[in-house]
Amino acid sequence: MLNFQEFQEYVEMNLKEVLSEEYQDAVVSLNEVTKNNGTVLHAVTVRPEDSNIAPNIYLDGYFKKYEEGADIDIVMGEIGRVAMDNMRAPEEFASIGRDFQNFDFVKDKIIMVAVNAERNRDLLAGAPHQCREDLALIYKVMIGDNKDGIATITIKNEHMAMWGVTTETIHDLAMENTKEILPVTIQSMNEVMREMFAKDGMPDEIAEAMFADMPANQQMYVISNASKVNGAASMFYEDALSGLADRIGTDLFILPSSVHECIAVSTDMGTPESLAEMVQEVNGTQVNLEEQLSDHVYRFDAKAKTISLADTTMEQLEAKVSENTQEYDASQSQSQTEGSRPRHHR
């Protein structure tokens, strides 16, 4: 049985055997990419000859299959198929290396995404951002979308320097573009549930009976965006929250259910401490590390139109972080900020 390191090297050495004749000149290499919350993924890149863009296929899931008993030849066949199916990148990506350097090309495509500030501090050290309590707004260029999701490039400091613009410019554009490209959506939880179950084939009348409407101040509201991807940043559009608070008639507690959406409830629905316990439990049992946003609850003050931490304060969080700094540094010292880092044989 190969360990993960050996598995990656095996893939790098043998992948061409499962690629068709036309891809025998492709360059196969290993690299690592750091995703949200410092999650490091290990990839094989297969760059066709004369191409400036290449599929980057993550091997972590394939290794798990292999570890669970799948035959390595079958796993290699799957990796090879994914590589060949994606060797020709979508047309809009083909010239991205050149287009991305042109600020006129990117400026209307810049969007903002909310992430956890502490868990992404390596990324934030090299990327423009604005902090909001324990969260940070980072910026991405959205270069495509379809029914399966969106395609983005995270903006780094070197990109900003290349374009000759400031964080404020990027932020202002992102605030404007995001509400146009990915408009805020607010739906009651029951509405979302009815939609999800109807999609899975549940008859409308049964879904309606199971998730009947309730008084506004007893409901949960899912705040996201039109694509349902990276929608938690929608909570920073105060006017949208303000409309919801008016409807409910109270301030709101905002539960950061994931980077993709938040849940808003009336402040009558519990204490911030009990709601934070719930968030921590759901994060620990239901949400992938890569998609977690925060373990804390926020209060939206309807009158002041502001969001602030409700179950803790930044001072308390910073004190906790400084206690854990040494431990954190040790665990992060091997990783890098998001981007592709070539791997070298040891």
Place this chain on the structure above:
Amino acid sequence: MDYVSNGNVVIAKESRSDKAGTLLAYDMYLAKNRKGGKRKEKERHA
């Protein structure tokens, strides 16, 4: 799977993994709070 362009710029393909589990968990927990809230309301009225 993502794409990598020249200069190692990662084009990330981002999607939402199944959200039903997360939302159902919140729905279940908050239903308990709702019941608790109703009980407290009744107690107040009594």
